[in-house]
Amino acid sequence: MSVSAPPEIFDRALLAVRLDRAWRRAADRPGADFLLRRAADELADRLLLVKRAFAFAVDVGAPGPHAAAALAGRPGGGATLRLAPTAASAGSGDFAVLVGDAERLPLAEASVDLVVSLMALHHVNDLPGALIQIRRALRPDGLLIAALAGGDTLTELRQSLTIAESEVAGGVSPRVAPFADARALGGLLQRAGFALPVVDVDTVVARYADMLALMHDLRAFGAANALVERSRKPLQRAVLARTAEIYAERFADAGGRLRATFETVWLTGWAPHESQPKPLRPGSATARLADALRPREDDR
Numbered sequence: 093m094s095v096s097a098p099p100e101i102f103d104r105a106l107l108a109v110r111l112d113r114a115w116r117r118a119a120d121r122p123g124a125d126f127l128l129r130r131a132a133d134e135l136a137d138r139l140l141l142v143k144r145a146f147a148f149a150v151d152v153g154a155p156g157p158h159a160a161a162a163l164a165g166r167p168g169g170g171a172t173l174r175l176a177p178t179a180a181s182a183g184s185g186d187f188a189v190l191v192g193d194a195e196r197l198p199l200a201e202a203s204v205d206l207v208v209s210l211m212a213l214h215h216v217n218d219l220p221g222a223l224i225q226i227r228r229a230l231r232p233d234g235l236l237i238a239a240l241a242g243g244d245t246l247t248e249l250r251q252s253l254t255i256a257e258s259e260v261a262g263g264v265s266p267r268v269a270p271f272a273d274a275r276a277l278g279g280l281l282q283r284a285g286f287a288l289p290v291v292d293v294d295t296v297v298a299r300y301a302d303m304l305a306l307m308h309d310l311r312a313f314g315a316a317n318a319l320v321e322r323s324r325k326p327l328q329r330a331v332l333a334r335t336a337e338i339y340a341e342r343f344a345d346a347g348g349r350l351r352a353t354f355e356t357v358w359l360t361g362w363a364p365h366e367s368q369p370k371p372l373r374p375g376s377a378t379a380r381l382a383d384a385l386r387p388r389e390d391d392r
Contacts, residue, residue: 098218103318104195107215111155111314112178121312125156127354128313130296131210131239132158134358138237139166146170146206146235152226153194153212155314157183163208170205177212194222199229207236211356214240214271215318223284233365236286241271242293242355248343249306249335249352256334274357286361287368294356299349303336306352 118125145168151160152175160174164186172187175194182189192198194209195216207226216222226236257264274293281289300306310316343351362368 098221100320101217102215103320104193104215104217107314107318108178110311110316110318112180114312114314115156115178115180117312121309124309124312125158126298127296127356128154128156128158128211131356132162134239134294134356135159135208135210135237136162136165138358138360139163142235144168148204149173149206149208150175150199150204150229151187152197152207152209153177154208154210155212156181157185157187159208159210160187160189161185163187163206197222197225197229199225201228202231204229205231205234207234207238209236209238209240211239211241213238219272220280220283223280223286227285227361227363230363232363233367234363236359236361236363238359239356240359242295242357243271243273244295244353244355245271247353248339248350249303252303252335252339252342253331255338257331260331260334261328271355272357274355277357277359281359281361284361285364287364288360288362290358290360292358294358296354296356298352298354299345300352301349303339303350306350 114124139162146166147170149163149166149170150173151163154160154174155177157174157176160172160183163172174182174187174189175192175197176182176189177191177194179191182191190198194212195218207230209226213219213222223236230236254264274291278289278291281291298306300309339350340348345351
C-alpha cells in the first residue's frame with residue numbers, strides 16, 4: 093500500500109529566502125528576534141536542570157545562532173553542531189555550522205546525544221516525520237528539547253485580519269500560518285517513539301505602538317506569510333486600514349498600545365533506554381486500590 097505524501101502547507105523555499113534577507117538586514121530592526129532570544133534563555137535554564145553531560149549536541153533549524161550559543165555554553169561541555177536554515181542566519185561562535193533542511197536531517201542514526209530546535213518546527217510541512225527523524229538520530233537516552241509557536245500565537249492579528257477581510261473583500265484568504273495545538277503535540281512525540289514526553293506552554297504578550305510596528309517586526313524576523321495557499325495579490329489598503337481599526341478597538345491597553353500574544357510550546361522527549369522509568373505491567377500492583385483509598389484512623 094502506498095503512503096501519500098504530507099500536504100505542502102508552507103513554501104519552504106520562500107521561507108528560506110525571507111529568512112536569509114531578514115538576517116542580512118538584522119541591524120535595521122535589532123529587537124525583532126526577542127522571541128528567539130527569550131527561547132534561548134529558557135533553553136539554557138532547562139539544560140541546567142538536566143544533571144548529565146551531552147557529548148554531541150545539534151541545533152536543528154533555529155532561525156538564528158541563539159540556540160547553538162546556548163548549547164555551546166551548556167554544563168559539561170561537548171561538541172555542538174548548528175544545522176542552519178540559511179547561510180546568512182548561520183552566525184558564528186564555539187560551534188560548527190552546516191546549512192541544511194530540518195525536513196531532511198543530515199544526521200546518521202543514533203549519532204547525537206542532544207537535539208534542540210527553537211522556533212523552527214512549526215514551519216515544517218511534515219512535523220511527525222521531522223520528529224521521527226530526530227528520534228532516529230538520537231542515541232539511546234538522548235534528549236530532544238524543542239520550542240515552537242503554539243495555537244494562540246498572534247491570535248489578535250489573526251482575528252482582526254479575518255474580520256476585516258470578510259467585511260471589505262467579502263471573503264477570507266490564508267494570511268497567518270496555522271500553529272500546532274499543545275494538546276496534540278504530546279501525542280506526536282509518542283507516535284515518533286519518544287519516551288517520557290512532556291509538553292508545557294510559555295505565553296508572553298508583547299505591546300506595540302500600532303499594528304504596522306508588529307508587522308514590521310514579523311517581516312524583520314522572516315516571519316511573513318509563506319503559506320502555499322496564500323493570495324498572491326497584495327493586501328488591499330482598505331483591508332489593512334480596517335484591520336488596524338479592529339485591532340485597536342478590540343486589543344488595545346488602556347494606554348493605547350496593542351497587545352500581541354506569542355505562545356511557545358515546549359516539547360521534551362527521550363530516546364528510549366532501559367534505565368528509564370517504566371510503567372508497571374497491568375496486574376502487577378501489590379496493593380489494592382480500595383485499601384489505598386480506605387481512611388486511616390487519624391483521618392478527619
